[in-house]
Amino acid sequence: MALSEVPSENVSKTPIFLMATAGVRLLPEPQQASLLKGVCKFLQMNTKFHLPDCGERVQVISGETEGLYGWIATNYLLGALDRPKEHVHGKGHHTYGFLDMGGASAQIAFAPNTTEAERHANDLKLVRMRRLDGSSVEYKVFTATWLGFGANKARHRYIQSLVESYAGPVDEIPDPCMPKGLRSYLGENSGLGKSIIGKTLVGTGAFDECLKTTYPLLRKDAPCEDHPCLLNGQHVPAIDFEVNHFIGVSEYWHTTHGVFGKEQQAYDLASYQQKVLAFCSREWASIESDIVKRKKSAAQKIQDAQEACFKASWLINVLYEGIGIPRLGLGLSSRPSFNTTYDKPGNGRQDLLNSFQPIDTVEGVEVSWTLGKMVLYASGQISPHLSSLPVGFGSNVASKTPSDFEHAGSLPLTSDSYFDSEDSDIDNDNTFENQTLYSILALMFVALLVVFFLQRPDRSRRIQNIWRRRQSSRKPRSGLSLTNKIFGRGTANYERILEQGEATRYELDDYSEGIIGSDSSDGSHANRYHGPGVPKVVLGRLEEGQQPSVMDRTGLVLRTESRERLAPNLQMLNAGRRSRATSPTRLKSPLMTPTQAE
Structure with missing residues (x-):
């Protein structure tokens, strides 16, 4: 009867007890001992139930x-x-x-x-x-x-x-x-x-x-x-x-x-x-x-x-x-x-x-x-x-x-023994369910990642330009990965764009207020967009006669020979803005003044 209730794979882990009561208690002790010994031997030889100790499991x-x-x-x-x-x-x-x-x-x-x-x-x-x-x-x-x-x-x-x-x-x-x-x-x-x-x-x-x-x-x-x-x-x-x-x-x-x-x-x-x-x-x-x-x-x-x-x-x-x-x-x-x-x-x-x-x-x-x-x-x-x-x-x-x-x-x-005893019944079902769950979680993570990068216009434009460059005939520079391009560790790319005078291809209207010297008085846009995916362009306020550093705060090297091309572009960006009644006093920077040809 027990075998019909206990799964075959759990028989060896199922304890068995045989406990005799009054009918055996009436027998003399030698007969009790002989009977119990025979019963225990029979159970050990003819069943696979867990029976480690006859004295404890088979007794009167x-x-x-x-x-x-x-x-x-x-x-x-x-x-x-x-x-x-x-x-x-x-x-x-x-x-x-x-x-x-x-x-x-x-x-x-x-x-x-x-x-x-x-x-x-x-x-x-x-x-x-x-x-x-x-x-x-x-x-x-x-x-x-x-x-x-x-x-x-x-x-x-x-x-x-x-x-x-x-x-x-x-x-x-x-x-x-x-x-x-x-x-x-x-x-x-x-x-x-x-x-x-x-x-x-x-x-x-x-x-x-x-x-x-x-x-x-x-x-x-x-x-x-x-x-x-x-x-x-x-x-x-x-x-x-x-x-x-x-x-x-x-x-x-x-x-x-x-x-x-x-x-x-x-x-x-x-x-x-x-x-x-x-x-x-x-x-x-x-x-x-x-x-x-x-x-x-x-x-x-x-x-x-x-x-x-x-x-x-x-x-x-x-x-x-x-x-x-x-x-x-x-x-x-x-x-x-x-x-x-x-x-x-x-x-x-x-x-x-x-x-x-x-x-x-x-x-x-x-x-x-x-x-x-x-x-x-x-x-x-x-x-x-x-x-x-x-x-x-x-x-x-x-x-x-x-x-x-x-x-x-x-x-x-213990938790291990519990799961060992349960796994035989649920392993097959759980394998499929776990794989499905992991797949769903992975897709959700990817979707959230895409939404994260596309929810801001600047991130969208950055990804679009990366895609355009990948489609262009020009071979990308060695050592630059898609991860670096997306997560903003691309100061070298930004440097290349400045050198080629292609800044006009970027819609910098949203960023212009973040540049020191713009019409914004609080610089909130600059703070808002200074995330890990946006390169920081800092044209620092300089004292009179102070020479600009060759490294800006982001470690970007500003080559002196590119200044001629950079200054007109920046002027064009400010040309279309409405002037205030009175403009704030600005300190002149050598970067904002065209240099003379050598």
């Missing part, structure tokens, strides 16, 4: 750990961990209690109210996880397990006590916890003791008597060394049912919705007991006939029906006599029940505040303790933000890592 877990994982899974699926404001139970409480019952054991896990948490701090487990932003979040949870209190093991204990209650060699033993007329032979495959093999149980359908007979199996009279206690002398902090609302899974769901109710039918104790009483008092022949008519494969349904009365009696006793769930529905008001698969969020979230509700799935996902292990593992893959405390659980020691701390088994994902 305690009932307390199983219950803790179930608590994490339940609250994760219901959203109580990440959306606490949507699950307000009162007194600052927002998590749900967890009840699980399998074939061999039963578990309970819940976060006590503040008073009980302080009073029984040493009995709690510290659960530490990380949010997506890397911050740590801690919960203080009580968890307990009862080995032998699962539905199947409890029935074995019930039959043992029932047989022992009849002294003498009796082959047929009346059983109030079976439908009337049902006969059940206890053979060698029943898993019971030799003294019981060969006996036959005969159903009487007396459910009230069944409840009385199964009650002693709770062992409420067992010594309690640390008060308060629940079943079998097991210490449990006092449960505040105003804030502690329990979710039941596994047998709690199947026993209430298998034989006695449909999946979409709500649970309440009063109607449940009525259905059980009606069913268990019927003749077995009638029940069997109905099952055969309605079911295509009736064998499993018949077995479930044979055990249904005992399981119903056991569940009612555990819930209401053992754990102490309030008996809502028996003369007491209860909140309306809801779709117990909880597959439609919002249609009964308030009803989760009942003291007990059995559920099977949440939005299509089965509620199972195995999911809790995966949630904890995934939480450990989030890089810490401020606190470096590890993810996992252990003794209740605040802001520390206790010696018995059980780590999540995962390390924070």
